[in-house]
Amino acid sequence: MKLAALQQLFAAAALGTASASEQAHLEAQLQGSRVLPAWQGIEAYRTSVDGKLRRSLEQIYPVCHRLVGEDFFQAMASAFLEHGVSRSPDLGDYGAEFPAFLSDFSPAWSLAYLADVARLEWLWHRAFNAPDQPRLDLEALARVPPEHWDRLVFRLPAGAALIASDYPIHRIWEINTVSTACHDVIDLDQGGIRILVWRDGHSTRLDLPSETEWKLLQAFASGVPFGELCRQDFDLSGTTIAELLPLWVQRGWLRDFDLQEAAAP
Amino acid sequence: MRGAGVVTDSSIQGVGLGLRPPHYADILRSWPAIPWFEALSDNYLGGGLPLHHLTRIRERYPITLHGVGLSLGSVDPLNQAYLQRLKVLVDRVEPSFVSDHLAWVSHGGRYFHDLAPLPYTEEALEHVAERIQRVQDVLGRQILIENLSPYVRFAGSDYLEWEFLSELARRADCSLLLDVNNVFVNAFNHGFDPLTYLDALPAERVKEMHLAGYEEEGRFLFDTHGRAVQDGVWALYRQALQRFEQVPTLIEWDADIPALEVLMAEAAKAEALRSDRLLP
Ligand SMILES: [Fe+2]
Numbered sequence: 096m097k098l099a100a101l102q103q104l105f106a107a108a109a110l111g112t113a114s115a116s117e118q119a120h121l122e123a124q125l126q127g128s129r130v131l132p133a134w135q136g137i138e139a140y141r142t143s144v145d146g147k148l149r150r151s152l153e154q155i156y157p158v159c160h161r162l163v164g165e166d167f168f169q170a171m172a173s174a175f176l177e178h179g180v181s182r183s184p185d186l187g188d189y190g191a192e193f194p195a196f197l198s199d200f201s202p203a204w205s206l207a208y209l210a211d212v213a214r215l216e217w218l219w220h221r222a223f224n225a226p227d228q229p230r231l232d233l234e235a236l237a238r239v240p241p242e243h244w245d246r247l248v249f250r251l252p253a254g255a256a257l258i259a260s261d262y263p264i265h266r267i268w269e270i271n272t273v274s275t276a277c278h279d280v281i282d283l284d285q286g287g288i289r290i291l292v293w294r295d296g297h298s299t300r301l302d303l304p305s306e307t308e309w310k311l312l313q314a315f316a317s318g319v320p321f322g323e324l325c326r327q328d329f330d331l332s333g334t335t336i337a338e339l340l341p342l343w344v345q346r347g348w349l350r351d352f353d354l355q356e357a358a359a360p
Numbered sequence: 361m362r363g364a365g366v367v368t369d370s371s372i373q374g375v376g377l378g379l380r381p382p383h384y385a386d387i388l389r390s391w392p393a394i395p396w397f398e399a400l401s402d403n404y405l406g407g408g409l410p411l412h413h414l415t416r417i418r419e420r421y422p423i424t425l426h427g428v429g430l431s432l433g434s435v436d437p438l439n440q441a442y443l444q445r446l447k448v449l450v451d452r453v454e455p456s457f458v459s460d461h462l463a464w465v466s467h468g469g470r471y472f473h474d475l476a477p478l479p480y481t482e483e484a485l486e487h488v489a490e491r492i493q494r495v496q497d498v499l500g501r502q503i504l505i506e507n508l509s510p511y512v513r514f515a516g517s518d519y520l521e522w523e524f525l526s527e528l529a530r531r532a533d534c535s536l537l538l539d540v541n542n543v544f545v546n547a548f549n550h551g552f553d554p555l556t557y558l559d560a561l562p563a564e565r566v567k568e569m570h571l572a573g574y575e576e577e578g579r580f581l582f583d584t585h586g587r588a589v590q591d592g593v594w595a596l597y598r599q600a601l602q603r604f605e606q607v608p609t610l611i612e613w614d615a616d617i618p619a620l621e622v623l624m625a626e627a628a629k630a631e632a633l634r635s636d637r638l639l640p
Contacts (some may be wrong), residue, residue, distance in 0.1 A: 101514070105476060106467035124479075126515045128549045130579040136512035139582075144472040147362050151473075181471040184406055184429030184442045227407035253407075322442045348556040 096125055102207045109140040148176055151186045152193060155220045159213050162206065171200060191217060208262035208283065215264050215301075217257040218292040223299045225254025231344045243354055245322025249315050249340070250351040255293035257312055263288050265301050271314075276306055295347045298343060307331055311339070312348070328343040372396040372422045372456045372608045375627040375634070377620075379423075380613070386620045387524045390415045391420055396456065398610050400425035405445045405466055414453065424457040424568065424610075425450060426537075431471075432491050432505070433464035433478045443498055450499055457568055459504035459537045462488065462525065468565040476637065477510035478502075480517035480524040485531070492532035504535040504567055507543040509574075509583040513550060522560035536561060537576040538607075538629070539570035540600050544593045558603050566604045571597060571630060586615030589626060598633055606634065 107113035110260060110324040113121065118137070125133035127308060148215050153160055160168045176195050181189040192214035203209050240329075258264075266281050289309045291302045304312055307330055314324055324336055331339065343349045375529075376396035386392070397417060404411050417423070429442055450458055461473035480486045496503055519527065529536050538561065545634060547554035554608075573587035589597075589611070598607075611626045 096516070098479070098481070098487060101479060102435050102464065102467050102476075106470065109472050109474065109476065112472065123515055124516070128511075128513070128580070129551045130549060131511060133383045134514055136510075139475065139511040140472075140474060144474045148475045181473065182469055184431065184439055184465065184471055184473075185402060186473055187406065223408055224406035224410075225408060227411065294408060295511065297412055299408075 105137075106141075107212070109144050110139045111141050111145070118307055127314045145176065147186065148172075148179070148181065148189060155187075155190050156193060156213055156216050158268055159209060160218055161271045162209060162212065162267070163203070167203075171197065171203065174200060180270050193217065195198055208267065211258075211260040211264045212267055214258055215260075215268055215290065215292065218258055219268075219299055219301070222252075222254040222256065222292050223224070225252070225294055228253050228350050230347070231349055233344070236352060239354070246357065247321040247322060247352055248318050248355050248356040249321065249349045250318075250353070251312065251315055252293045252295075252349060252350040255291065255316075255348075255350075257289070257291055257309070257316055259287060259289045261287050265303065268301070287343060291348070293348070311336070315349065318355075363575075372424065374608065375609045375611065375630040376424070377627060378426075378610060378612045378614070379414070379417065379624050380510040380617050381410070381413075382617050383620045384417075387417060388413065389414050392620065392624065394421065394627065396422040396424065396608070398426050399425045399453070399455075401425040401446060401449055401458070402429050402593050404449055405442075417457070418453055423453055423455045423622075424459065425453060425455040426506075427458075427460045428463075428465060428473070428475060430460040431464045432460060432495070433462065433465075433476070433484065434499060435487070437510075438471065438494060439466075439489060440570070443495060443577045447499055450501075452504070457475060457504050457535075457537075458501065459568070460527070461506045461508055462530060463508055474507055477508055477512065477514070479514035480519040480521060481514075482518050485519070485524060485528060489528055489531040493622055496532070496534065502533070502535050504537040505529070505532075506537040506539055506570065507542050507546075509539070509545040511580075520552075520560075522557045526562055529562060534565075535567040536565050537568045537570065538566050538595050538600065539572070539583075539612075540596075541570065541574055541589070541593050541612075542583055542618075544590075544596050545574050545583050548592075549579050553600050555599060558596075558600055563604055566607055569597070569600060569604065569607050569609040570612050572614075573575055573625070584615055585612050588622075589629070590602050594629070594633065597630065601634060608633075 100283055101124060104117055107117055108121050122133050152172050175193055179192060194210050194217055197203055197210040213320040228308050262283055263285055289304060291304055291312060293300055310329060372395065373511055376394035376398055377394050379397040379399045382577055399414055404414050449604045461475050463477065465471055467473060492503065525536060543554050543557050571593060572585045573583045573585060573589055574581045574584065609630055611623055
């Protein structure tokens, strides 16, 4: 049998998607060992693949795991594995769709905040593993001539993300990950929360921006150029964007910039 | 990382340890007397803390990079994005060796993250040799290919495993990473003489050896990397040392990872065999 056909059969079997006839077809191509019949060998691959994907979910979503307990987490993982396909050699890329899956997973609906906690865990994982990045190059910025300032687009750190939730998910996250966190009862009705997830050097952080900061962060995240920002009507309580910029650069929230292409005349 | 701080001599000798996250703190605190570490390249393709730790450790120790993601045997196109990320890491770490497996981990763009075996056919040989050459061209260096311990073997092979590996190394002009535990486990599971295997390999191409622990389940040996090296593997290692002499050797431990001292004791055992001071 040609290599391509053989790999197709083997992959389907290892991923648990092979039909009975494919399975039989594959077994005919295999030589069992003295101590392990071929079908058990294939089963061992299926178990191993399943285990690797599960362990990866457990590592990326430890708070969800704690919140629902081992048995329920494994049940969620089993259901997710049915459709979750890994498309990258990096296992750390697997599980991006887990939060969306949880939103639709009716057995988990009694934990209304679970999907949002999962979203936060995914963003934390991405920020943690984001590429390293130097601070914003102030000298390069100073070399941009004033007539181009309008077209400056400032960038949040690589891997930074904004997440809003109706639940205090940052507190839920903290209590379940930081051993020294204060274990007060969390008031689920305390109102919505907005979080900037980002990495400052080697420490991954959850910051809670003010309402104005949030709007500005959203604008930066969507690549609104500086000129456009200045024309928008942000309530900056007496300060200006030009005054805020250096503070945000210093804080590390703005990490890079580029120049938007000039509009065609 | 080129320049200041890098250990310029990247040649390795003696018995190294697999670098695992639970040991970062110990290593960075006590800088133990370990001749080199093998890092799992797939854990350092991003940035942040893992890469920072590796970079600091690289300042004091030679490093080898060992990966599972190249999917060298797959009929899928080579994953160029992955290869580029690997190249960035290689350029940064300046490892003594870069290795991956005689295996495939993906099909149709789907990754199953487990090392699947190849049939030992002429078609597979040609296919893998050509891909190894392309990887070596991109990385600008030879890579090492490691033998597996598969749960199944394919019928209708043109070569025996050791013949396949030897011919592959010749055609691809690559080196070999001989996992002694895998040879032992395979010989037991599939019923062949492990010494035939060792004797058949081109000694000049074997640049590194692996030692690890297996576990037995229902009379089948699984290469779990979850316990100490077993007696039979130590005995085979002594034979391998006669054949491949002072090839650098790694203690691999990936499941139920114990304290660094336990790994160092395993390394000391291997070191003693190398200087022939201890008879098991
Ligand atoms: Fe190995």
